[in-house]
Amino acid sequence: MPIVNSEKKQIQSVSVVIPAFNEAQVIASVVARIHETMKTLNIVYEVLVIDDGSQDDTARAASEAGAEVILHPYNIGNGAAVKTGIRSAAGDAIVLMDGDGQHQPEDIPLLLDGLKKYHMVVGARNKETEAELHRNIANSAYNVMASYICDREIQDLTSGFRAIRKNVALEFLNILPNTFSYPTTLTLAVVRSGYGLLYVPIKVFRRTGKSKIKLFQDGTRFLLIILKITTLFSPMKVFLPISILMFLLGFGYGIFKIVFLGTRYGPTSAMLMTVSVVVFLIGLVSEQIAQSRYR
DSSP, X not given: OOOOOTTOOOOOEXXXXXXXXXXXXXXXXXXXXXXXXXXXXXOEEEEEEEEOSOSSSHXXXXXXXXXXXXEOSXXXXXXXXXXXXXXXXXXXXXXXXXXXXXXXXXXXXXXXXXXXXXXXXXXXXXXTOOOXXXXXXXXXXXXXXXXXXXXXXXXXXXXXXXXXXXXHHHHTGGGOOSSTTHHHHHHHHHHHTTOOEEEEEEOOOOOSSOOOOOHHHHHHHHHHHHHXXXXXXXXXXXXXXXXXXXXXXXXXXXXXXXXXXXXXXXXXXXXXXXXXXXXXXXXXXHHXXXXXXXX
């Protein structure tokens, strides 16, 4: 009998979604290059620019360049613009990319080619990517943490350049945040739900204009998002290390008091060890609930 991959679906149409906020300086060029690239693929496509309350001529520039523009009444957030784009997209596949000139439209075919076999394809920044040192360090730390959570290598957790099947994107739409950390949430949700993820190397250039990401504020938000998504999809990855650490602290402190101070074990040690068991049991119950959600 022939082998049939029921998950594999031919991509009939593509929606390129671009969240934009005060990108009048470069958005027209980005849209024009997308049209040039997509026309070579002989596939039905649309370009959606979600103007997230811009105070400049972003909407007009994008529209004149040939994009369909959807306006937010005020600045809600990058993630909110992405969610609006996903809801409005007519294509079977959705390409998400920034409108600030960092991502190269010429790389879109690489993402779409991988989407024939995988549920989501992400452009991973290579060594030639132009980025500040502190961002490279932060991204490396996020990747290590996410790899531990997902039990597989995560090459670029925060990349905003990706292609995803629309049905998969809609499945996680309700948990995506309204902020810049939507790529983090989407990546962890896709992997922990058992969907196929592929990384393709790309070169990312410095954005045109000033970055809207605040290092400490958004960096802290990224960490919180990782913890929230971890407890949603794989809670034992959080609860088990905390439980073990508390148990070892309690046990070690008790031994220290007996051996070096010559005193009794003490209530502090007993409390830490008892609470560690409670934390473990909470994590165990949470894990069962999480497993039942995407069993």
